[in-house]
Amino acid sequence: MIAQPEPKKDVLARRDAIVAGLRALLPPDGVIAEPLRLKPYETDGLSAYRQVPLVVVLPETTEQVAAVMAFCHREGVRVVPRGAGTSLSGGALPMADAVVLGLMRMNRILDIDYADRCAVVQAGVTNIGITQAVQERGFFYAPDPSSQLACMIGGNVNMNSGGAHCLRYGVTANNLLGLRVVTVEGEVLDIGGAHMDAAGYDWLGLLTGSEGQLAVVTEVTVRILRGPEGARAMLAAFRSNEIAGACVDSIIASGIIPVALEFMDRPAIHACEAFAHAGYPLDAEAMLIIEVEGSPAEQDDLLGRIKDICNRYDPISLKVSQSAEESAAIWKGRKGAFGAVGRISPDYLCMDGTIPTSRLPEVLGRIGAMSAEYGLQVANIFHAGDGNLHPLIMFDANDPESFRKAEHFGADILRLCVEVGGCLTGEHGVGVEKRDLMGVQFTEIELDQQRRIKSAFDPGWLLNPSKVFPLKAPPALTQAA
Amino acid sequence: MxxxxxxxxxxxxxxxxxxxxxxxxxxxxxxxxxxxxxxxxxxxxxxxxxxxxxxxxxxxxxxxxxxxxxxxxxxxxxxxxxxxxxxxxxxxxxxxxxxxxxxxxxxxxxxxxxxxxxxxxxxxxxxxxxxxxxxxxxxxxxxxxxxxxxxxxxxxxxxxxxxxxxxxxxxxxxxxxxxxxxxxxxPERRATLVLTGLDPMRGVAALSAALGSPYAVSAAAHLPAEQAARVPVLAWFGGAVTLARIEDFAPSVTYRTERLRADLAAFGLAEMLDNGASEAAWTAVRDAAPLVDSPGAVWRVSVRPSAGPAVTRAVEQAFGARWYMDWGGGLVWIAGPASEAAHDAVAAAARQSGGTWTLVRAPEAMRAAVAVIPxxxxxxxxxxxxxxxxxxxxxxxxxxxxxxxx
Missing domain, CATH: 3.30.465.10 (Uridine Diphospho-n-acetylenolpyruvylglucosamine Reductase; domain 3)
Known part of the structure; x- marks a missing residue:
C-alpha cells in the first residue's frame, strides 16, 4: 500500500468550524458533513484505496468555487477536486483533513458555436454529454476515454484523458481552446478562449494533465469537430505478437493513419470472446481491430489497402465489416474488455504504461514471464498506434498477499515500460497509484523542477497534495528582486 | 545592445x-x-x-x-x-x-x-x-x-x-x-479549392462551412485582392481569394474536393489548385509572404474565426491596414505603420473580439516600448x-x- 501523510491535527480539531464556514458560502444542500453521506466519496476508480474526507462541498457556480477556495486558503485547509470519481490512479482519493470539492453540479453546457467549432461547458458535464449535445448537427468531441459515459470534462482536463481514437484526433490537450480556473487563493482566471493561439506562456498546456495540482477547473472551451461521413472496422488475427506488431508497423509505414488501431493478446481475446461472443478467433495469439473513416468508397479503398498489408503477414483470420452492425460486433468484445476480465477475476488492476511500439513483442514476452513468476494472470490490451499498453492484472482482493503481489507486478511492468523508452502512464495519470514510481522516470532534479512549478501555483501545497510527487518537503522558491 | x-x-x-x-x-x-x-x-x-x-x-x-x-x-x-x-x-x-x-x-x-x-x-x-x-x-x-x-x-x-x-x-x-x-x-495529393471575389464576411462564412464539413479540410485562408496579387499562383484570379485545402490519398482528394465544391456552390464556382500550385499558395500564406514588402510593422491577431472580419474592418478604418486571414479567419495578419497608435488599434481590435495579438515585426524602439503580446x-x-x-x-x-x- 502507498503511504498517506499524517492528517493535520489542527484541521481535524477545527472540523465543526470549517463545516460551518463552508455552509455560509454554499446553498443548504451544497455541504455534506454527515458520516453516512460522506461514505460514497471515500474512493474513486482505484477502489483499493479509501479514505473518508473531512467534508464534501458541491458548488454550483465558479463564484462558489472561488469562495470555497479563498476560505480554505485562509484556513489552511487542503482541497481535493473531484469530478465523477472515475480516476483509475486515485487522482481524487480524499484525505482525512481535506475538503473534497465536487464539481458534478456544474453540469451545464453554456455555449455551442458551430461556426467557430467550439463549445463552452462546465467542468461537471460528462465527456459523452458534449458529443450528445452537438451530434444532431453531425459534430462530436473527439477524446473518448472508456469511462466516457460517466467521466466529466473537468476530470478529463486534469488527467489529459485519451481514448481509442487518439492516433487520429489527439488527447484532451489537443482538443481544448480555453479554461476558466480558480486559483488556490480563490481568484478566477480565464486561460485561452475561443481563439486558437493564446500569446504568452502556454498555461492551457501546463494545466491540462496537472492532476488537480495547480488550480481548480470550472469551465472548459473545447474544440468540436464535424464527424466523418462514416467509419468501418476490420479484424485481423495473427500467429504471434511479433507478426501482429510487424503488421502494425507496415500499416503506419504505408501512410495510413487508421482512426483506431487496437491490439489484444491471447488472454484478452479469450476473456473478451467468452464474455461478448463477438466471434473472435480463439486460435490466434494476437488480434488487431482497425477502424477507418470516410465515405463508403473511401472506407473500401483504405480497408482494401490495409487488407493487402495484413495478407502479407499470414493472418489466421481477416474480417472486414460490411456494415455499421458488423463494425459494432467487431468492437463489442473490445469495448466489453473490462467487464470480460471482471468475469474471470472479480478484482484486477488496470495498468497504463506507454512503450515505443517497436518494443511490443519483447515487452509482452517479459510481462508473460512476470505473470508466471508472480502467479497472477494478465491480459493485455494495447492502443497499438500510440504505444499505450493496458495490462489487466487479475488478483483476489480478499487475499492481502494477492493484492500486494499485484501491486508489485504492476510496478514491475511500469519499470519495464520506462526501461524500453516509454513512460509510467499514457492516459490514467500518476495520482496516488504511481506516485512512488516517479523516480523511475525522473531524476530528483527533474522532480524538484516540477515541484517548484507546483509551488508557484500553490505555495502552501493545499491542492490535492500527496499525489503525483513522492512525499517530500516542497522545495523553496526563490525569486530575483 | x-x-x-x-x-x-x-x-x-x-x-x-x-x-x-x-x-x-x-x-x-x-x-x-x-x-x-x-x-x-x-x-x-x-x-x-x-x-x-x-x-x-x-x-x-x-x-x-x-x-x-x-x-x-x-x-x-x-x-x-x-x-x-x-x-x-x-x-x-x-x-x-x-x-x-x-x-x-x-x-x-x-x-x-x-x-x-x-x-x-x-x-x-x-x-x-x-x-x-x-x-x-x-x-x-x-x-x-x-x-x-x-x-x-x-x-x-x-x-x-x-x-x-x-x-x-x-x-x-x-x-x-x-x-x-x-x-x-x-499525403499522396494536395489540392486547394479557390473561391473568388468574396468579401471578408462571405469569405469567412465559406471557410466556416468548409471546416465544418466532413471532408477534413486542412487549411483555410482568405486574401483580399491586394494581398492575393502578391502571390504569383493566386494573382491571376484577379481578385480576393478564399482557399480551402484538402490533402489525403489521391482518390479521396478527388472525391472530397468535388463534394466540397458542390457544398460551397452558394459562394460561387470554386476553381482548383493542384499539388505544386497548392503548395506554393500555402507556403506564401504560411510565411506571410504577401506582407514581406510592406514597410512598417506586422502583427498577428488570434481571435475566434468568425471575428476575423471585424478585426480587419477595425484596422482598415484605424490606419488603412493591409491584411489577410488564415485559420478560417482565426488568424489575422496585419501590416501598418510602426506607430504606437497603430499598435493600440490592433490591440483594441483583438481585445474587442476576445482574442490576442503578437507584434511580429517592428523597429527595436517600438518593440521595447509597447506590449508586444497582451x-x-x-x-x-x-x-x-x-x-x-x-x-x-x-x-x-x-x-x-x-x-x-x-
Missing part, C-alpha cells in the same frame, strides 16, 4: 550549454538565448552581455518512421528535419513558418527556435499547433540544471507537462537542447513571475523577451 554586437557562445553539446548557463547563473549576468537568431526581431529586444546560441547543437538523434517520431538537437535546421522526414514520406504536422524573409534576418530557422516560439502554419486550424506535436524535450534551466519532460512516445501524461510550458516560452525559462516531434505520413491580468502575472523564478531565479535567460520586467 542587440545580439549583433555581443559575444556569441555556441557550445557544441548540452553539457556546454549547461556550463554556460551555470556561469551566467553564478555571475547573475543575463544571456540572450537563440538558435540561429532568425526570429530575434520578434517580440521584445533583450538586453544582455552575451548571446548563447544552440546553433552548434545539431543533428537528428532518433528517427523511427513507423512510430511517427523524430528527435533532433535544438540547433538542427528546421529544413534538415523536414528533409529527413520527407525522405520517408512524412511531414512536420504543424507546418511551421519561416519568417526569415519577413523579419529580414536571412537566417535559417532551427528546430529549437520554432518550438521555443510555438510557431504554426496553416495546418494549425485542423491539426493543432506546434506545441501539440512536441512529445519530448530536453532543456537546461536558468540554474544550469538539465531536465527532460515527455519522451519518445505519443501518449504520455507522467508528471507536469513541461514540454508545453517550454514550447512558446521564447527561451525565458530554459534553453531547449533537444526536441522530439510527432510526425505524420505526407499583458496578463495581475493574478496570472504573479503566477508567471513565480514560474519564471521556478526555472530561472536570477532572471538571466532572455530577460524581457515576452513581458517587460520578466
Amino acid at each position: 542587440s545580439e549583433t554586437d555581443t559575444a556569441w557562445l555556441t557550445p557544441g553539446d548540452e553539457a556546454g550549454i549547461a556550463e554556460a548557463i551555470t556561469a551566467a547563473h553564478a555571475s547573475g549576468k543575463p544571456v540572450l538565448v537563440c538558435g540561429n537568431a532568425s526570429k530575434s526581431g520578434l517580440l521584445r529586444p533583450v538586453q544582455a552581455a552575451a548571446t548563447l546560441s544552440t546553433r552548434a547543437l545539431s543533428g537528428i538523434t532518433l528517427y523511427s518512421p513507423q512510430e511517427l517520431i523524430i528527435s533532433a538537437r535544438a540547433g538542427t535546421k528546421l529544413a534538415d528535419v523536414a528533409a529527413a522526414v520527407a525522405g520517408k514520406g512524412q511531414y512536420i504536422i504543424a507546418e511551421p513558418p519561416d519568417f526569415s524573409a519577413l523579419l529580414g534576418s536571412g537566417a535559417e530557422p532551427t528546430l529549437g527556435g520554432v518550438v521555443a516560439a510555438n510557431l504554426s502554419g496553416p495546418r494549425r486550424v485542423a491539426w493543432g499547433a506546434m506545441r501539440d506535436h512536441v512529445m519530448g524535450v530536453r532543456a537546461v534551466s536558468g540554474m544550469g540544471e538539465t531536465i527532460h519532460s515527455g519522451g519518445r512516445v505519443l501518449k504520455n501524461v507522467t508528471g507536469l507537462d513541461i514540454c508545453k510550458l517550454l514550447t512558446g516560452s521564447y527561451g525565458t525559462l530554459a534553453v531547449i537542447t533537444e526536441v522530439t516531434l510527432k510526425v505524420l505520413p505526407a 499583458p496578463e491580468p495581475a493574478a496570472l502575472a504573479r503566477i508567471s513571475a513565480r514560474v519564471k523564478a521556478a526555472f530561472d531565479p536570477k532572471g538571466i535567460l532572455n530577460p524581457g523577451r515576452m513581458f517587460a520586467g520578466l
